[in-house]
Amino acid sequence: MSAEIAEFEKDALGWFAENTPGAQDFMLPLTFMEVGTNQQFEFLRDWQRKVYEAGYLGAAWPKEYGGGGLTQAHQDVATKAMKAHNAPIMFNTIGLGWAGPLILDMGTEAHKQKYIKGILNAEDVWCQGFSEPENGSDLGNAQLRAVRDGDEYVLNGSKIWTTHGHYAKYMILLARTDFDAPNKYAGLSFFLSPMRVAGIETHKIRKLTGEHGFTQTFFTDARIPADGLMGAEGAGWQVAMQTLMYERNAKGGQAGGYSITEVNPLEILELARKAERGGKPVLEDPVIRERLVDFMIEAQAMRQNAGRAKLPPLNQDCPQALPLMSKLVMTEYMREINQFALSLQGTKAGYYVDEPNAVDDGYWHRGYLNAFSATIGGGTSQIQRNIIGEHALGLPKTR
Amino acid sequence: MSGVTKIGFTEEQIDMLSAAERFCREKSPMEKVRKLMESERGFDADVWKEIGPLGWLGIAIPEEYGGVGLSLTEVVPVVEQMARRMMHSPFVATTLAAQAVIMGGDDFQKKKLLPEIAQGAAATVALSERNADWNLENIDTTARFDKTGYVLSGVKTFVADIYAAKWVIVSAKMEGGHIGLFIVPTDALYGEAIRREIIIDETKRSYELFLDKVFVDEEALLDDSLSSQILEHIHLAANLLSAAELTGAAQSCIDYTVEYLGTRKQFGKLIGAFQALKHPTVDAFVDYQKSRSLLYTAAYNFAQQGEGEVAVRMAKVKAEETLSFAADRSIQFHGGFGFTYDCDAQLYRRRAIFLASQYGDARYHKQKLADLLLKA
Ligand SMILES: Cc1cc2nc3c(=O)[nH]c(=O)nc-3n(C[C@H](O)[C@H](O)[C@H](O)COP(=O)(O)OP(=O)(O)OC[C@H]3O[C@@H](n4cnc5c(N)ncnc54)[C@H](O)[C@@H]3O)c2cc1C
Numbered sequence: 178m179s180a181e182i183a184e185f186e187k188d189a190l191g192w193f194a195e196n197t198p199g200a201q202d203f204m205l206p207l208t209f210m211e212v213g214t215n216q217q218f219e220f221l222r223d224w225q226r227k228v229y230e231a232g233y234l235g236a237a238w239p240k241e242y243g244g245g246g247l248t249q250a251h252q253d254v255a256t257k258a259m260k261a262h263n264a265p266i267m268f269n270t271i272g273l274g275w276a277g278p279l280i281l282d283m284g285t286e287a288h289k290q291k292y293i294k295g296i297l298n299a300e301d302v303w304c305q306g307f308s309e310p311e312n313g314s315d316l317g318n319a320q321l322r323a324v325r326d327g328d329e330y331v332l333n334g335s336k337i338w339t340t341h342g343h344y345a346k347y348m349i350l351l352a353r354t355d356f357d358a359p360n361k362y363a364g365l366s367f368f369l370s371p372m373r374v375a376g377i378e379t380h381k382i383r384k385l386t387g388e389h390g391f392t393q394t395f396f397t398d399a400r401i402p403a404d405g406l407m408g409a410e411g412a413g414w415q416v417a418m419q420t421l422m423y424e425r426n427a428k429g430g431q432a433g434g435y436s437i438t439e440v441n442p443l444e445i446l447e448l449a450r451k452a453e454r455g456g457k458p459v460l461e462d463p464v465i466r467e468r469l470v471d472f473m474i475e476a477q478a479m480r481q482n483a484g485r486a487k488l489p490p491l492n493q494d495c496p497q498a499l500p501l502m503s504k505l506v507m508t509e510y511m512r513e514i515n516q517f518a519l520s521l522q523g524t525k526a527g528y529y530v531d532e533p534n535a536v537d538d539g540y541w542h543r544g545y546l547n548a549f550s551a552t553i554g555g556g557t558s559q560i561q562r563n564i565i566g567e568h569a570l571g572l573p574k575t576r
Numbered sequence: 577m578s579g580v581t582k583i584g585f586t587e588e589q590i591d592m593l594s595a596a597e598r599f600c601r602e603k604s605p606m607e608k609v610r611k612l613m614e615s616e617r618g619f620d621a622d623v624w625k626e627i628g629p630l631g632w633l634g635i636a637i638p639e640e641y642g643g644v645g646l647s648l649t650e651v652v653p654v655v656e657q658m659a660r661r662m663m664h665s666p667f668v669a670t671t672l673a674a675q676a677v678i679m680g681g682d683d684f685q686k687k688k689l690l691p692e693i694a695q696g697a698a699a700t701v702a703l704s705e706r707n708a709d710w711n712l713e714n715i716d717t718t719a720r721f722d723k724t725g726y727v728l729s730g731v732k733t734f735v736a737d738i739y740a741a742k743w744v745i746v747s748a749k750m751e752g753g754h755i756g757l758f759i760v761p762t763d764a765l766y767g768e769a770i771r772r773e774i775i776i777d778e779t780k781r782s783y784e785l786f787l788d789k790v791f792v793d794e795e796a797l798l799d800d801s802l803s804s805q806i807l808e809h810i811h812l813a814a815n816l817l818s819a820a821e822l823t824g825a826a827q828s829c830i831d832y833t834v835e836y837l838g839t840r841k842q843f844g845k846l847i848g849a850f851q852a853l854k855h856p857t858v859d860a861f862v863d864y865q866k867s868r869s870l871l872y873t874a875a876y877n878f879a880q881q882g883e884g885e886v887a888v889r890m891a892k893v894k895a896e897e898t899l900s901f902a903a904d905r906s907i908q909f910h911g912g913f914g915f916t917y918d919c920d921a922q923l924y925r926r927r928a929i930f931l932a933s934q935y936g937d938a939r940y941h942k943q944k945l946a947d948l949l950l951k952a
Contacts, residue, residue, distance in 0.1 A: 446950060466946040467939065473949055474890045477581070478866035481873045484583035490590040491583075491872055494827070502862050562858040563851070570834050570861055572854050573846035 182250050189258035192231055197262040198224065204530070204543070209270040209436040210340050210550040213388040218344055221268040225299040228434070233259070234267060235297040235432040238281065243294030244432075252433040259434060267434030271341065272296035272303035275423045276349050276369070278430035279416070283408065288369065292347070297432060304345035304372070306336035306394060307417065313338075314560050316351070317362045317414060321396060323352035325410075328403050330354075330368070332376070332396040338554070342379040342392030345372045351417050354410050365413030367420075369405040376400065386530075386546045424555050427500035437551065439507075440514050440544065442472040448521045448536070459521060472514050479506060498569045505561040508551040515545035581883045583873040588646055592635070593653035597660075599630070604663035606920065609779060612664065617739055618781040619665040624740070628696015633670055637678065642691030648675075648813055652820045652875035659824030662923060664779045666698035666737035668817050673699035675813050676745045680757060680798030680806045689743060689759065700741040701810065702732035702760075702785050710936045712747065712807040717787060719748035719756050725793040728758060732785040734934060738762060738770055739783070745798075746787065747807065755803040758796045765790065777930035779923065812885060814935040815892040816874055822895035822931055823871045826864045826902050829924035833857055833906040840911075853909050860902035867895040886948055889941040896938045899928040 178186075201220065206212050212221060228234045233255035238244025245251065267273055277296045280288050295301030312318040321334030332352060339348075350368040358364035372379075376399030384390040408416045422428035446469060452459040459465050485491050486499040518541035519526045530539030552558045566572040603623050612618055627633065635650050637643020644650075651671055658667065674693050677686060693699060703712050717730025728748050738744055743759050750756045771784045798806065837848030837857060847853055874891035878884045903924035907914040914921050932938065 449950075460950060463943070463946075466950055467942050469950060470893075470942045470945045473945070474870070474894055475866075477873070477890055478870055478894060481581075481583045481869035482866060485869045485872065488583065488585060490593070491585055491868070498861070498865050502865060506862060506866070559851070559855070562855045565861065566848075566854045566858045570830075570858065572834060572837055572848040572857065575849050575851055575854065 178250075178254075182248075182254055185247075185251050186254035186258060189233055189255045190261060192233065193258045193262040193264055196227065196231070197259075197264045204538070204540075205265050206268065207266070207438040207544060208547060208550060209266055209268045210390065210554060211388075211547050212268055212341065212344075213384075213390050218268075221265060222299045222302075224265050225267050225269055225434075228259075228264075228267070229297045229299070234273070234434055235277075235293075238277070238293065238297070238432060239289075242281070242289045243297050249429070256433045256435065260439075263438075266436050266438060267432075268341075268436070269296060269299050269302055270436035271305050271345075271349070272301065272347075273432040273434065274436060275305065275420050275431075276303045276347070277432055278423050278428075279349070279407070279420055280369070282419075282430065283416070284369075285404075287404070288407075292369070295346075301346045302341055302344045304339050304341045304348045304394075305420075306339060306348045306350040306370070308336060308338050310335060310337050310393075314557060316417065317365070319351050319353060319365060321350075321352045322356075323354050323366060323368070325354070325403065326400075329400045330403055330406075332370075332399040332401060334396050336394040336396075337391075338382075339379065339392045339394045340390070340554070342372075342394050343381060348372050348394075349407075349420060351413055354413075358411065362414040363411055365417070366410045367407040367413035367416035368401065369407060370401045371405075374399055374401060385549070386543060421556065425501075425504040425561075427497075427503070437507075437511070440511060440518075442469065442476050442514065445469065445472060445514060445518055445521070448518055448541075451536075452521045452523060454523070465521070468517060472510075472517065475510050479503075479510065482506070495569055498565070501565050501569050502561075504551075504555065505558055505565065508548070509558060512545070512548035512552050515541055515548050519545060581873060581877050581880070581887050583869060584876045585872065586646075586649060586876075589650045589653055589875070592632075592650050593657065595630075596632075596654040596657035600657045600661040600663050604658075604661035606662070609662045609664075609923075613778045617737075618779065619737075619740070623663075624665050624698075625696065627665065627667065628694075631694070633667070633674070633696060634694030636671065637674055637690050637694045641686050642694040644694075648816060648878050649875045652816065652871065655817050655820040656824035656871070659821035659927075660828045662779050662825065662828070662927070664781070666700065666740040668814075668821070669700035669736040669741065670698045671817065672701050672810055672814055673741075673743065673745050676701065676757060676798065676806055676810055677759070679809055680802045681759075682799065684795065685759060685798065692742070697742045698737065698740040699743040699745070700736050700738050701745045702735040702738075703745075703747050703807070703810065704732065704734045704934075706731055706733055708733075710940055712811060713755060713804065715747055715749060715755070717746070717748040719750050719758065719797075721751060722791070725791055726756070726758065726797065728760070728787045728790045728792065730787050732787065733773070733782075735783045735785045737781050738785065739781075744785070746785075747803075748787075750800060754800065755807065756800040757798040757803055757806055758792050759798065760790065760792055760796060764792065775930060776926045777923075778926065780930065811935055812878075812888050815941070816878060816888045818931045818935060819867070819871050819874060819888070819891035819895040822892075822899045822928065823864070823867045825924055825927050826860070826867060826895065826899040829899065829902045829906055829921070830857065830861050830864055832920055832924075833860075833902070833909055836910055847909070856901075856905045857909070860898065860905060863894070863898040863901065867891070867898045870894050882948075886945065889945050889948075892936070893938045893941045893945070896928060896932045899924060900932070903928055 236245035236252040240246030350370040354366040355364040379392040528535035634643035639645035870891040874887040906921035
């Protein structure tokens with residue numbers, strides 16, 4: 178590590194030590210998909226702006242568009258410092274992690290001028306309009322209709338499971354511009370679409386935890402400017418695939434920070450220390466001990482996978498394997514470790530959030546139920562297995 | 577937890593990786609592996625003669641004793657690639673024996689064995705006994721002092737490749753109750769002293785060794801104030817190399833399965849299109865990737881006190897679980913052919929069972945890890 182980066186890291190650690198907010202009297206979202214109340218939203222928006230203004234978000238993005246103009250190494254140590262201090266998430270993930278890098282990579286100069294800064298300072302919240310009620314995993318079959326009319330496109334149809342739908346100013350949108358294309362993929366186009374125009378309405382959906390979360394978004398003769406088209410008309414599928422690469426962390430260029438709070442097995446160890454069975458600490462139960470070690474091995478494997486991904490000589494046989502599998506591995510681990518945490522709580526596993534007797538105020542219950550957001554959202558674990566099988570191992574396609 | 581352990585590599589390690597990849601691929605096609613399984617000694621003596629001059633046996637031997645002066649970090653890719661091609665030789669046994677001498681030998685003992693080993697002489701270790709205990713200190717073999725040397729008596733099991741070896745490192749209880757490790761020249765052993773064991777991994781060779789008052793001179797004893805440390809070191813080194821073998825074998829087992837899933841058709845479809853086969857195969861592959869990350873982490877941190885031990889045990893656990901699962905599913909996914917001797921899936925499954933049985937299986941290492949990591 179160069180002296181400059183080391184200095185930057187030291188400053189970042191100092192800054193987060195000083196500025197990371199403590200516990201609030203409401204639950205902070207553990208993932209960006211969990212933002213459900215205005216209170217949570219305002220809090221995270223302020224926090225992101227503060228981190229950005231301190232120079233620890235978008236550090237590697239170009240200065241002319243609002244970034245820090247430094248290197249990825251700078252951003253990496255800043256992100257590490259956030260983690261070290263357990264800082265709240267950077268919630269504007271769809272902008273910071275997916276739309277932003279896409280715009281920087283293939284957007285026009287005007288796009289970059291218009292969107293990048295607002296993504297970083299959280300002025301402009303972004304959402305993603307890919308899934309539809311009838312077309313989820315089969316994203317290529319999306320049917321929302323976009324018809325060109327002069328300088329505009331006219332949109333009709335609906336998108337669903339739209340994270341941040343009711344807060345968003347912009348949407349990355351996959352729509353069908355050609356219903357007669359030779360195959361389903363060729364008829365798709367990709368847009369940077371405004372959300373606050375006549376004809377676009379969002380309806381909140383209540384999620385399994387009981388809180389409000391994502392939305393269904395309805396488009397009725399909604400007119401959006403044609404200059405929001407990304408790539409050529411009919412090339413939407415390729416653009417969507419590139420977006421998903423960012424989303425699944427299979428491609429770099431994100432602004433930095435994290436959007437999901439990871440569970441460290443040591444936190445579970447704390448739970449096991451507190452819990453008793455038959456008058457003895459559960460930490461003495463050999464079955465529990467074995468499971469805890471399994472999670473530690475898993476956490477270590479994820480950490481070292483990330484390390485190995487940066488060492489090409491140790492990846493020669495299948496360089497795309499580690500990037501393609503990271504989403505599956507991470508999200509399934511989160512689901513399982515949260516689930517295991519419930520099993521350590523005895524009768525108290527039956528409590529839920531807001532119950533005064535609940536262990537850690539129901540943190541693990543909420544964590545477990547919310548963990549499905551990531552094993553389903555962004556392409557389900559089953560779809561991830563198809564992708565790894567077909568793209569890394571070359572197995573025959575499932576049709 | 578091992579917060580500071582980090583994966584990395586050395587340039588020499590990468591050189592070894594590519595050299596070994598090429599060599600093992602060329603020298604050990606599957607037809608050859610099958611043929612050697614039928615042979616008495618289980619390895620190709622000509623290939624073994626080539627390994628000496630390549631310098632691989634001397635990788636972890638200090639330069640002053642004729643070696644390359646590197647460490648097990650650089651041995652790992654060699655063992656991984658050998659196992660990937662199911663190439664058997666006395667390489668692992670010899671490496672372990674050399675480690676014992678490097679750690680516990682005096683200058684005289686090191687000069688006697690290490691330069692020759694670095695040139696290509698084989699050696700092995702005799703540490704396990706019929707009690708089947710993975711604790712290498714739980715032994716019944718005795719060493720009685722007798723004027724100018726020691727008399728060794730007892731039965732040793734799972735002695736790898738002893739017929740190829742010039743020396744065998746034997747553990748025995750000294751009269752004081754502590755353990756001594758002895759360099760026993762194999763020419764001091766009679767033919768009846770050695771019995772080939774029937775083991776589940778037919779690509780390997782393992783023997784029972786009957787020590788019936790075998791006399792060795794005083795100079796055969798390694799520093800017996802270090803015996804426990806040496807045994808611990810051999811235990812970890814053996815598990816590191818097992819992890820390398822399991823990981824290498826897992827890679828080819830998965831390749832073998834994928835190949836079949838991409839050629840066999842049923843119901844008018846390639847069977848790999850069925851997710852009931854595709855998804856478990858992907859799970860095996862994902863596990864393999866994790867195993868490899870943990871293996872190279874263990875290799876890179878092997879010398880680190882404490883961290884090294886955690887890393888090795890984690891690598892062995894994951895690698896064993898990976899190959900066991902990958903090979904178990906491989907048998908199933910080959911259908912009727914999977915049930916045959918000709919299908920290679922059985923070779924991988926047997927390899928996993930055998931390596932689990934040596935120096936501690938996954939559950940054993942998890943217990944050790946629990947004691948290391950889960951302080952009450
Ligand atoms: C919390 C959350 C947030 C989300 N945020 C957004 C967002 O912001 N924007 C957006 O566009 N979408 C979002 N989504 C939607 C998400 O991408 C879809 O839910 C997901 O792709 C699955 O589509 P589906 O819900 O239609 O399920 P389906 O596709 O109907 O799947 C149902 C089940 O069938 C399985 N399945 C389907 N096809 C196959 C196959 N070929 N092989 C094997 N199994 C298969 C799936 O794994 C699943 O278990 C979000 C989802 C969640 C849960």
